[in-house]
Amino acid sequence: MNIDDGVMPLEPTETKGSWQQDSDQALDGIERFIEQMGVSSQEDGIPRIAGRILGYFIIYGGPVSFAQLADELQVSRGSVSTNARILTNFGFIERISKPGDRQDYYQLAQSPFLKLLEGYMEKMRRMQEIFKQADESIPVHMSATHERLNVMKRFYTLAVESNDQLLRQLRRSE
Amino acid sequence: MNIDDGVMPLEPTETKGSWQQDSDQALDGIERFIEQMGVSSQEDGIPRIAGRILGYFIIYGGPVSFAQLADELQVSRGSVSTNARILTNFGFIERISKPGDRQDYYQLAQSPFLKLLEGYMEKMRRMQEIFKQADESIPVHMSATHERLNVMKRFYTLAVESNDQLLRQLRRSE
């Protein structure tokens, strides 16, 4: 859980410098991973660049400066601005400042996947609510419909319970 | 094109006729639900119309004819065709035929949410694989990175396990 104790003003755990000397294959693996994170985040409805930034942080941990992000990922400052905000809102990364440095820095949050899971659960609860409302608003004599709605509601109830357990387990082992 | 009479052969659980006499409020609730299903499916990257069709089936169960779907949901036959196929591929609905009737009919699948859950798990396994590959392709000396990747991998492992348990529980109670 310790992201990178040191944080020493200017030394991220691993910087580009530290892998520049590695084989091209390693570099390919890293870039491949970052790109894959972009693609799969896009599949989930989160902008590709946000996913790539997240991938970058999973690899390098941070702190990494705003300008460095734009530079290394080859995207505009505008994109860094909006997509870093998206990730911050999700709670995946956090913005930090360094004394005597005007730049913004970001680093990976403590347990990004817990945030992810919490997000899923929120969605499930919303679905539960939709089914509940539907169940309440349709005429009693549509019994087959009520049955289906209740089956769906029950599914989400169990799913939330199950994931809540998982969440607790994960928090325990942090 | 007359639908209501043509449907005689078999008796869907609930037909439009059975709620036409209900209050507008009930109708509003149903339409609201169908629309909400459309919106939340869109949030999940599935076309709005597909979500509305699914909502329709959760309410009415089926069997419902192709033409009836187009008519009641006010969408083109083309849209019904492609979106019903999407839902069929997901395993949410299934196509059935009635003897002596040329029309296609669809009905809700047995346990649509099990399909949903299986879909989620597939996605999780893909993520697991991405982290595994990254872990393998990165130089050993990037230890903090390896640690982060392993934490992520472990998260997905536990999530898959947990959901697998849930899946079994749901299947048992079917």
Place this chain on the structure above:
DNA sequence: CATTGTGTTTAGTTGTTACTGAACATAATG
């Protein structure tokens, strides 16, 4: 107080997706 460095907002471009209407293919019916 002008200049520079920094992040944000905005306007415009590009690419993507969902939908419709029409053409099409196919099978049943007269």
Place this chain on the structure above:
DNA sequence: CATTATGTTCAGTAACAACTAAACACAATG
């Protein structure tokens, strides 16, 4: 065989999302 009923495919369109570059706002610095 012509006609009708039915579902699929395709071309075009409209709406939307993501990204960039440029304008902007603001704070620090000289």
